[in-house]
Amino acid sequence: MNVSLTGTPGTGKTSISGILSKNKVEILNLNKIISKKKIKFEYDKKRKTKIVDIEKLNKYFDNNIRNKHLLIIEGHLSHLLHCIDKVILLRCNPNELKKRLLKRRWNKNKINENIESEILDIILCECLKFHSRKNIFEIDTTGKSIDSLGLIILDIIKNNFKENKIYKIGNINWSEEIFDMELI
Template sequence: MMCGITGTPGTGKSTVADELARRGYRVVHITDIVQPYVQGKDPDRDTQIIDTDRMGDEFVHFDGFVEGHFAHLLPCDKIVVLRLRPDTLAARLSARGYSKEKIRENRDAEALDVCLIETVEEYEPDEIFELDTTGKTPAACADAIEQFYRGEIPASFGTLDWSAFAGVSS
């Protein structure tokens, strides 16, 4: 079974995936395989343009976890959407050196559930697990993801409401 780990940049995807890899799971980071699908750069948004349709069509299914901002666009059996309180996310992205505009864009995307909404459009409700990573260790997040992966805890999403953080100045 292949389980995707998706979410807004800065929510903890890579860190949690690395913890799962340390536990013996096979993990593929989208950043390691995306280069053939890059079609250019959008200078207005300071981001790469990715052919996600082609990437999804060509992606080879495997047992384990695929991690990245576009994981919900791949043919996963289950999907985990990592979430992080938008003010905490903004601070994390600032510490990484993101521009104010990119921090605002990602903070607002998180506040408005963009990754979750995209995931709900692609997957059945019993295939989606939304996990709030705010204040949790990577080990605790990996524990919850493992339990979902093994079917020990049910799918669950739609309980977080961070809309009050949308449009708040950085």
């Protein structure tokens, strides 16, 4: 089973992957694959962002990834891969996300772009284009420790991705946050 661990940058994919990997879950970091395997991308100078050729990425995975055991592919594009069976989508309150992203040396526009994307459910909408609702598990990371989030995901795995009211999509809604929050 191939599982996407996705979410807006800063929601904690890489941090939580560390916990999963300590618990013997096999993790593949999509950014590392893109650079190691020289998957073609263009660089948008203005947005300071890589624009990855998703078809090339899919070709690499179609040719190289078998669907034998549990594999978690982490990265904010991983839900776009054809080989994905289940999706774990990390979410974060935009105010907290702003704090996390401010710690990075990213430019203002890039931080704002990601906060807006989180508020507008952009990744969730992309997930819904490619995956059925029952295969998407949405987890609010706000105020939760990385360890506890690791345990939540281990539990979902242990339960063989059985549908779960708490993590079904639609429970998270940041629209109210827009009134309290200021972009930077």
